[in-house]
Amino acid sequence: MNVENAIGVFDSGFGGLTVFKAIAQQMPNYNYIYLGDNARSPYGDHSFDTVYQYTLECVEWLFAQGCPLVILACNTASAKALRNIQQLDLPKKYPSNKVLGVIRPTAEVIGEMSQSKSIGVLGTRGTVRSESYLIEIHKFFPEVKVYQQSCPMWVPLIENGEHENEGADYFVRKYLDELLRQSSQIDTILLACTHYPLLVPKIKAQIGANINVVAQGDIVAKSLLNYLERHPEVNAHLGQQSMQSFYTTGDTQTFDEHASVFLERSIKSIKVKV
Template identity: 35%
Template structure:
């Protein structure tokens, strides 16, 4: 099985894209709604919560865990991949949602680095709208600069937006918040960015608001679609990680929050009914406890 982890509802945008591309693949989804949003938390908190979430997914059978959260990916993926996974789960894998976006923006493979054009002047501008923690990590500008130094990255923190989406805020309030952040970035930049990245998986849930606020000439890159395409390619390279059912199968969904309340809002975001089960938000449980919750 493939596990998808997020701080709350945002990862549903990735799950939907994955399920559309791989409808017979068995997926598990875990939203840490009890601790959402992750954006205002410290790096140590995000790492601890992400590790606990991934471990829950492993204990219900996931062989691959996708961090469907930019904040969790920026803060946790390297220590988990490099120090934790080899010791505790050497036969499992953890993937993030930022690397496919970096590849899309830089138009180069993740393991490639910049060539002799390092001193070229920027010829393209990419705006990144993200949580406070993702912006402060510098993950996007640092990794893009390594691969495509001719791309200028300008970031805009939207610290309250993920929390507003989690709380089911009215559209008028969401629109005002998005307009404010887009306006702040445009004022600093002084022109329309060539491309925009919604660098929090919650933000595609209000992509229409970003589209209306951004200049028409700015292209919005779809992170869920790019992650799904990368997952298809990953399974082609690693067929042992596939777990296909004979027919279309719906994902199993878990939350550390209130299952009934989460199911209602998640189903609205996902576009069809999802039934969540509650797991304890404390230390990880056995696989039996998770599946029987």
């Protein structure tokens, strides 16, 4: 099926499907191509240069499929690659194309969700080390205190289908305890990895109802809708036939099985090399 002028949605693996799902729900008429770089996932522990190279290769593949707009639905890619792609690659090689990330839209609103002005950020090692959320949140909410905690075991648990099992409880509790020990004032926790929404039931069971848990899907979807309203010249180049295609650099059967958990429906993916 030839999906023309689609919005490209990229993630290192499955997590970006939570963002894709939210975008497609709010903007169902648009065409979409999702690409998961599962063969090289997870990105969280890779260097800046490696993440940048991998992300650029995937973005260029989506451009080659006719996507004029690509969403990096991956916090690690947004933290380590987005700025270089926007500043170095697009002006020289793809001046008419756009690439957007998930960090800035989240940073623009997260401060409004905290009464205590103390926010916890849970992410991969790569996202935490980049300090992208510290920098971006302070641009919009300089009064907000941000505490970070990396959760290196969460993505492997989710990608291996172990996130609902009892064994995951230990690692959920471990990283939450390490975060909350940093401040007793934290009243909002941002899930700064698009995989983490699958752990929300376990997270809420550990922290109780007095701490707000924020996933990014709806935030990014609303931000994209607003972006297209403000940039009709970009919107005009997007196809709106409600078509969707899914691609992976990894095993399609594994991708389809995991995608059905994220999307709550069955899909058929195609394996590609980027």
